[in-house]
Amino acid sequence: MDSQDFKGGEAFAMFGGVELDLRSATIVQDEVVIDASALFGGVDIQVPESWNVIVEGHGIFGGYEDKTLHAMPENARPRVVITGSAVFGGVVVKN
Numbered sequence: 001m002d003s004q005d006f007k008g009g010e011a012f013a014m015f016g017g018v019e020l021d022l023r024s025a026t027i028v029q030d031e032v033v034i035d036a037s038a039l040f041g042g043v044d045i046q047v048p049e050s051w052n053v054i055v056e057g058h059g060i061f062g063g064y065e066d067k068t069l070h071a072m073p074e075n076a077r078p079r080v081v082i083t084g085s086a087v088f089g090g091v092v093v094k095n
Helices: none
Strands: 009-014 019-022 033-041 044-045 052-055 056-059 064-069 079-083 085-087 090-094
Touching: 009 019, 009 044, 009 064, 019 033, 033 044, 033 090, 064 085
Parallel strands: 009 033, 019 044, 033 079, 033 085, 044 090, 052 079, 056 085, 064 090
Antiparallel strands: 056 064
């Protein structure tokens, strides 16, 4: 995705997968939310290294993994909050 004003969104995978590549996108707002959930499937999200990513999702018999680099202060902007759940599946966020 190469949006110049990404405002967040939703990704849901059931018995399959979603690949969301946001490395070419930019954010105008201070904070956006992405709701990423997987049920017997997987969601892979790639974000730019310049985004401050906060992963708040949780796994239930699955995994919710933050593989991003955390070289910035916690209050750095833009801030991207990743929420959701992984039930018998997985969500991975990486740079």
